[in-house]
Amino acid sequence: MTEVATSDQLLVVIDPVARHGDGEAVRIAKDVLSAGATTKVCLPDGPEEFDRALARRGSRRLVVIGDDLALLRAVSLLHRQRELAGCALSMVPVGVDGGPLALARALGVPTGAVAAARAVLDGTERRLDLLVDDSDGVVLGALRIPPLTGAGTDPWALLDPDGDPAHAGAAPGHHHHHWLRTCQSLVRTLASRPVRAAAPVAPGPSRLRIEVDGVTLVDLDQPVEAVCVTPGGAGGGARVEVRPVSVGAVAAPLEAVARTITVSGADFRYRADALVGGPVRTRTWTVREAAWGLTLPG
Template sequence: MSAHVPAEHPLLVVVDPAARATDGESVRIAKDVLCAGAASVKMAFPESAEEVEKALAHRGRRHPVVLGDDAALLRTVLALRKERTLHESTVSVVPIGPRSTLVKALGVPAQVPAAARAVLDGVERVLDLLVDESGGIVLGTLSLPCGTPVAHTAAHWWTPVEKTARSLVRTLTAPIPVNGNPPPRRQRLRVEADGVLLADLDEPVHEVSVRPAPAGLAEVHVRRAPGSAQVLTRARTITVSGRDFRYRADSAITGPVRSRTWTVEPSAWRLTVPR
């Protein structure tokens, strides 16, 4: 389901500090394209998550546009959901930064000029959200277990902002530990999908992944051992419990926790993509 995004709609362009520090030239190109094609553009240069929330809360009728990467998009969606306007706000993003895999997977062009033009003449793509009981959200894929890496939550992105650009770039480009380096520890997890038991604590689980599926459901994959057959189902609610497990929600690693339930919120938000 999609609808045309009117080009005459005024824009609030939120420039992520990480984008400014890592690729100022791409920020300039995106700004030039947007200013040349939109009826009215207001620029915002927040230096903290709180300033992002403030800028969005005072945007009026302006259409929010993010210049940044996956983490910047996630902060924007979280802020709009917090102020209860996510359902009425079409979000646009121009991917700038080292970690834009999710943004591109959602259908946004990888090239800055093309992504900026899509903001002006694209269409709305209606998307679901995975929401957990702590208020966390997943825009793309959820996976676990994640071994014992250092958590890379959204809050970490703001810590270097007050330091030099060199320090910020080092922080942003530092490698994130991934499955296989070192190998993740198989864990005993209880996995339920809409109340149906998919795995229990009596057998180690190698991998669980959850991603959006049609009709307001999530696709759930459970693999008990490397190379073994997967258990595959679709569900509205997924509950995982076990002893001190971590999980990757999009690019952020969270935990340890002992239990977490995710619920699909169908048609929860809208993203601008090319026609």
């Protein structure tokens, strides 16, 4: 780990969903950060302003206040600009209306505003692996096939195929309209790149060919219930776990550690952290070792 100097100037980028949805947590985080370092606060109202703020950060350390989607947008943008390796990120998790925070917790970021802000000031930079796919998308925490389902876990499920908020049975009135505005703002502001939204497919057996470092781990003749790939495995590889469909006795999962994972077969969707991608016929993910830095408690 690398020591982080508290005298650094900070660029604090506050996600608009967090700002409007939990202003108290945002205010607390700002107060703690401002008391310990020189801060410049940026309040982007859309993706273009978010991107410009990061592009103009200069030598300031970047602090994102928001949920997992805000962190993913920042990492994805820096990766596409080929500036990720030289930019240590910090995060103060603020989730609103079911906004995801599982990634932040898995990475070790404190979930309380005060604790997270103090970690920004007094923590250390940890270099972390990530996965990069052949469309230049990134995975920080976990890749899963089929995508997970469940109420409140998938922001893309709030959209219909035309990108309009779906009427998910919410009662009419002020709260309903505020909820719709929040969903629109979240998707408009935080999507890492244009995505044609679709509800996730129901979990079930898939016939996929899964290759690890060029060796077939599972072929099309063996249906699988789930695939999970997480960076940070031994020797700079990713941990791969495949759960075959059980016939009678429970089938033991197949496990491997690999630097390159290729999945192919019939059209499939996948969940990359908090986002659902696909459908695609084939996709390859490659491990980038120590590709990005995140400030965590010492």
